[in-house]
Amino acid sequence: MRSVIVNRTQRAGTAVALLLASACSAAPANGTPLPSGTAQSAMVVSASAVASQAGRDVLAAGGNAVDAAIATGFALAVTYPVAGNIGGGGFMVIRFPDGRATAIDFREMAPRAATPEMFTDATGAYSSTIHHDSHKSVGVPGTVAGFAMAHKKYGKAEWTRLVDPAVRLASDGIDVTAGFAGALSWGMSEELKKYPATVSAYTKDGTPYVVGERIRQPDLARSLSRIRDQGQDGFYRGETARLVAEEMRRGGGLITEDDMARYEAKERAPIRGTYRGYEVISMPPPSSGGVALVEMLNILEGYDLAAANHNSPRYVHLVTEAMRRAFLDRARYMGDPDFTKPPIERLTSKAYAAELRKTILDDRASPSAPAQVAQRYESNQTTHYSVVDANGMAVSVTYTLENAFGLGAVVPGAGFLLNNEMGDFNGKPGVTDSTGLIGTDANLARPGKRMLSSMTPTILAKDGKLVAVIGSPGGRTIINTVLQVVLNVIDSRMPIQEAVNARRFHHQWLPDWVFGEKDAFPPATVASLEAMGYRVRLGGDQGTAHSIFVDARTGARIGAPDPRDADAGAAGY
Ligand code: DON
Numbered sequence: 001m002r003s004v005i006v007n008r009t010q011r012a013g014t015a016v017a018l019l020l021a022s023a024c025s026a027a028p029a030n031g032t033p034l035p036s037g038t039a040q041s042a043m044v045v046s047a048s049a050v051a052s053q054a055g056r057d058v059l060a061a062g063g064n065a066v067d068a069a070i071a072t073g074f075a076l077a078v079t080y081p082v083a084g085n086i087g088g089g090g091f092m093v094i095r096f097p098d099g100r101a102t103a104i105d106f107r108e109m110a111p112r113a114a115t116p117e118m119f120t121d122a123t124g125a126y127s128s129t130i131h132h133d134s135h136k137s138v139g140v141p142g143t144v145a146g147f148a149m150a151h152k153k154y155g156k157a158e159w160t161r162l163v164d165p166a167v168r169l170a171s172d173g174i175d176v177t178a179g180f181a182g183a184l185s186w187g188m189s190e191e192l193k194k195y196p197a198t199v200s201a202y203t204k205d206g207t208p209y210v211v212g213e214r215i216r217q218p219d220l221a222r223s224l225s226r227i228r229d230q231g232q233d234g235f236y237r238g239e240t241a242r243l244v245a246e247e248m249r250r251g252g253g254l255i256t257e258d259d260m261a262r263y264e265a266k267e268r269a270p271i272r273g274t275y276r277g278y279e280v281i282s283m284p285p286p287s288s289g290g291v292a293l294v295e296m297l298n299i300l301e302g303y304d305l306a307a308a309n310h311n312s313p314r315y316v317h318l319v320t321e322a323m324r325r326a327f328l329d330r331a332r333y334m335g336d337p338d339f340t341k342p343p344i345e346r347l348t349s350k351a352y353a354a355e356l357r358k359t360i361l362d363d364r365a366s367p368s369a370p371a372q373v374a375q376r377y378e379s380n381q382t383t384h385y386s387v388v389d390a391n392g393m394a395v396s397v398t399y400t401l402e403n404a405f406g407l408g409a410v411v412p413g414a415g416f417l418l419n420n421e422m423g424d425f426n427g428k429p430g431v432t433d434s435t436g437l438i439g440t441d442a443n444l445a446r447p448g449k450r451m452l453s454s455m456t457p458t459i460l461a462k463d464g465k466l467v468a469v470i471g472s473p474g475g476r477t478i479i480n481t482v483l484q485v486v487l488n489v490i491d492s493r494m495p496i497q498e499a500v501n502a503r504r505f506h507h508q509w510l511p512d513w514v515f516g517e518k519d520a521f522p523p524a525t526v527a528s529l530e531a532m533g534y535r536v537r538l539g540g541d542q543g544t545a546h547s548i549f550v551d552a553r554t555g556a557r558i559g560a561p562d563p564r565d566a567d568a569g570a571a572g573y
Contacts, residue, residue, distance in 0.1 A: 037497065039572025043557035044072055045546040046385035049569025050174060051075035051084065052561075054165040055387060056571035063157035065389035066094060069397050070147045070155065072385055074166035074224065077143075078217060079174055080567070081202070081417060082183045082404045083383035083473060086223065086235065088419040089142030090382075090399025091283045092150055093270055093457045097392040099464050101281045102154075103270040106146020106399075107450040108139025108421040111259040116429045116444035118254075119422075126428040126437065133191070135253025137420035138407055139451065141235075141244075143399055145265040148232040153267070163228035170415075171221035173214040179566030180215075184208040187405050197412040198405075219415025236260045243414040251409065262448075268337075273348055275301055276490055279461040282482075283398075284344070288334040289456025291347050292326040292479045297486065298353030299325065299360075305491040311503065311521055313528035319487070320507045320514055320534070321360045323480055324368060327509035330479075335442030336450040342442070365533035368512040382455065382473030386548045388466065388557045394548075396457035398471045398478070424451035456482040460489070466550050468496065472543035472562075477506045477515075481543035489549070496549035496560040504542045517542050544568065 042065075044055035055072035059065070069092060076084025089108040095101045117124075119131040130136050151159055174180075188208045192198045199206060201217060209215050226234035234240065241260035248255045271290030273280040275297040282290030299322040308314040333342045346352050359366065382400035400421070401407075407420040422445060431439040443452040454476045460467040468489060472481040481504055488499035503520035507513070514529065516538045521529070526536050544562040548570075551558060559570025 037559045037561075037570050038556045039559070040556055041390040041573055042068075042388060043548050043559045043570060043572035044068055044385065044387050045548055045559040045561050045570040046072050046076060046568065047179075047383045047544060047546060047565045048076055048079040048084070048567050049571065050079045050169065052385070052569045052571040054169075056573065057165070058157055058162060059389055060573050061157070061161070063161070064155065064391070065387040065393040065395040066150050066154045067157040067162055068389065069385070069387045069395040070151055071162045071165055072387065073143065073147055073397060073399065074163050074227075075169055076383060076385070077224075077416065078166050078169040078220065079180070080383060082187070083381055083400055085141075085399060085401050085406070085417065085419070086143050086227070087141045087411070087416045088399060088401040088406060089139065089421060090146065090397060091287055091453070091455050091457050092146060093281060093283055093396045093459055094150070094154060095281055095394045095459045095461065095466060099461065101270050101272070101459065103268045103283055104146050104150050104265055105268050105286065105450070106142035106149070106265040107286050107453060108142050108419055109263055110422065110425070110445050110447060110449045110451070111140055111254040111256065112262075112447045113254040114422075114445045114447050114449070116446065118445055119425075119427050126431060128427075131427050132403070132420055132423040133407070135248055135251035135407070135409070137422045138248070138253050138255060138418045139421040140255055140259050140263045141419060142263060142265060144227055144235040145232055145263050149265040149267065159231060160228050163224055167221055167224045167228055170217040170224055173216035176209045176211055176213045176215055177567045178211055181209060181211045182566060183404065187408070191408040192405055195409040197410040198408060198417070201410045201415055217415055219413055221415070223414045223416055236263055240414055243411050247409070247411045247418070271344070271348060273297060275486065277462060278467065278490055280458065280486070281461070282456055282458040285334060285337040285342050285452075286450040287453040287455050288330040289454050289479050289482070290458070291334070291342065291344055292330050293456055293458065293483055293486075294348040295326040295329065295353065296322040296479075296483050298348070298350055299356050300487070301350075302354065302357045305487060306493075310488065310492045311505075311525065313525050313532070316505060316514065316521065316525065316529055317363070317365070317532055317534075318360070319483070320505070321366060323483070323507040324366060324509045325356050325359075326479070327476070327507070328368070331438060331440070331509065333442060334452050336452070339446060339449050340442040363532055368509045382475075382478070384457065384471035384473055384544070385546055386469035386471065388469060388548050388550060392466050392550075394459050394466050394469045396459050396469045396471050398455040398457045398473065400455065400473065421451055424453060425449075454478045458482050458486070460486065462552070465552060467552070468550065469548045470545060471547075472545040474543040476508045477542050480504070480506045480508075481545055485545050485547060496547055496558050500545050500547050500560040500562050506542055513537055515542070
């Protein structure tokens, strides 16, 4: 069996793959050597090369893509604590080899004591601190239940085999990498140091670990062992649930042991759309991602984007106007479908897109009206990973703690970080203002409700065959990052690594700015956009879209770790 491990540093630098464990031919049946990052049978791409390897080992031992996604997800909780988690939540989209698809929703849920007004202070004023940076900002974690549901319904390996690599990484320790050290030194200079259990988990007596040192996470290893040995109950009942509830009481949070025991993952029908003959499969509400993605693609299908060069003024204009319209609808309608009914069919229909196209001017920016609904710009603090197995089963997972390291609080004795996902609920009923607050009902906190998300784990297929697995972190920018990788592949015909690497931009209706990555557009393009009425700001990175592309001719799985993530890697065979 031929192993392929590509670390993103190698890819970005020398573009040379590290090929390990060659037990049979390094070339596919037709004799053509495989390009770097390509595997003939199966592939995992994630933010951590070590976690990708954990998934790849499960695949090589006969597990399917769901099994590998679970093993990678647990391993990321150890190797990528900035967003990999057992204390957060997310979404998994699965496409089976026969073309059927499903989605597992393991978004965090509001505890039973949650209310729409819970993010206001004693005077009744909205408090950003309570909303985003307090124990009240913690939702009941969903990751473990989501993985358990996916395994029970669609996995085939032994559960213990999927959790055990993470247990070992936590107990034996991992070598601190550049990305890990960089994230920790950033985190420890800020809010993480408020929490003694966090300081003890991620520093040596207060000094953050540096590259090359070994970090062991014994409390996390014990929590993971309980999950390995007792399944979902090993997290939601007993010791771990008790430790979470204790930390909540200590910090003024709302989650009780009863809330933990009541958490349930849900299986949902994915959003399906088409774009120029490709099938698009993505996450339904409580994520806004799939609906907004399909709405934008439907709008853009009416234009010849291939003729407008990638990131040219006309290209940016058309794509931005699609983004503006989808984000307005997102703010208007989206929320947990168990509590509110977003008009999904209409928003994802070709007829609605045709109506919206009529409102797009050929050479002018449309206005966004601040009197309606405003939203904030966000950065990359979630993580996405992609898996394809030897049978063509594909899994697209995006999961998160919300901010980098979530709330920043490690649960004492349990060794994992708590999310601050409740910040994705609207802040205060009826309060919508130009600073970015939204007060609409669809996404107010209520007991047992899931907060609206932008995570967009996506799968593309064509003529019944798998084409690509795509997704990204980045708050609301996620939807636009996924959109642009899809456009790069389909309209600009870029190879997958180029499609992932290409500079991206973001518009979210309000604030009414086009945010481009550094060097996204040359000065002449910025000038043309400004002449059309756009305000443009360039800087930073947008998302990390760890993706896989399947070559229709050879069936090869081409892994594309995003070079924006320091430790990312592809592992396949
Ligand atoms: O679910 C969501 O859309 C967000 N909680 C994701 C957060 C994220 O990507 C980090 N960025 N702020």
